[in-house]
Amino acid sequence: MTTRLISDLHLHPGAPEVTEGFLRWLEQLASDTDTLYILGDFFDAWIGDDLLDLVDSDPTGSAALAVRVADALQRLSTQGTAIYIMHGNRDFLLGKRFADAAGARLLSDPCVVELNGSKVLLMHGDTLCTRDTDYMAFREQARDPEWQRQILAMPVIERIALARQLREQSGEANSNKAEDIMDVTPEEVTHTLRQHGVTTLIHGHTHRPAVHEFEVDGKPAKRFVLGDWHPDKGWEIVVEAGLSTRLRDFTLS
Template identity: 70%
Template sequence: MATLLISDLHLHPGAPAVTEGFLRWLDERAQGADALYILGDFFEAWIGDDLLDLGAADPTGTAPLAQRVASALKALADTGTHLYLMHGNRDFLLGERFAREAGATLLPDPTLVTLGDERVLLMHGDSLCTRDEAYMAFRAQLRDPDWQAQILAMPIPERLELARQLRERSGEANSNKAEDIMDVTQEDVVTALREHGVTTLIHGHTHRPAVHDLEVDGKAARRFVLGDWQPGIGWELEAAPGHDLALRRVALSD
């Protein structure tokens, strides 16, 4: 049975084609999989699991979308597929409630897993973009438990406005940065592989799907980069018994 890995769907009400494509992919591609790993930025923004209490009253439309997606994931989990979620830089407040309703397990970043006969390192990927010093400082704030607790204590309308401001700030900041600054730092990739004692890394975040060959202490190593999802187009990595890891672009519509 195959294991599938995806990331960077950035689900939100303004991109219904991506949501519909993902739900179709679940039905047609993920059925029967042994496991599905979603490596961060599953949602474009997430202000806390209590958003689900708003239901149709959520002015952004995220709550009903999330409930629909969670139900679809739970249906897949109920067939025996193991589901795993990792936080990204957009949905770092995803919590145990959503995971439970989706039938999934939250994973720390990074996480070591076994795919076939190989130990593999999974990450979202943003922690490797160390040349972007401004983002790394911002990331440290976002991942601080005390800061997160303060945010989750805010009324939902204030959190919704904060999320809007953060997305706007991110877009403005990225538009003024060189492309290479927003990619991973090769030395940090090697360090991560060395520290975890593996030769394969799988991550998303950069929206630059590719397979990179590298060397770690004289050993051949690889870095698989998952792509972001767009209307009609998705990216998956498949780990199937007896086959090498395969990164694929997949059509999400006829």
């Protein structure tokens, strides 16, 4: 059987090709995939699990998309695939209600799991980008339970507007940042691997798919970086018994 890992699909109504491609890809997994890990930014924005109640009243189409995706994941789960979802920097308000609807379990970030007989650290990856001090300050605020309670208490229409505003601000801010600031800090990667006692890391977030080989305390280490999905292409990491871990892209059309 096979374990697959994906991240950074950024599903939203404005990118129907990605949604349709993902749903087609998902239909193929039941035959050989025993575990699916989704490592954050599954949705481009998430305003709260009560979105699932708004299919008939949400003019943006986000609610209908969320229900459709949850139903597809639930079908896969029912067929025997274990599904785990980690929060990203865009969908950090994703909650247990959505996970239950999708037949999935929420996964802490970071999390150590066993893949193919070896311990591997899974992360979304944003906490590794410590040189982006503005984002790190926002992340600390956004993960504060009191801040989240205040946001979730807002009327839905206000949350939708806030999510749009935050996306626009993020895009504008990132366009003015140096490329290396938005990538991981190598020293933070080494520190994190050492802290968890592992030599393999899998993450997304940076949209820079690659396999990096280096050393930690004289031992060989690897960092797998998942890519973000586009209308014509998706990315996955495939882990099969007895075979090496593979990062691959594939067509969605």
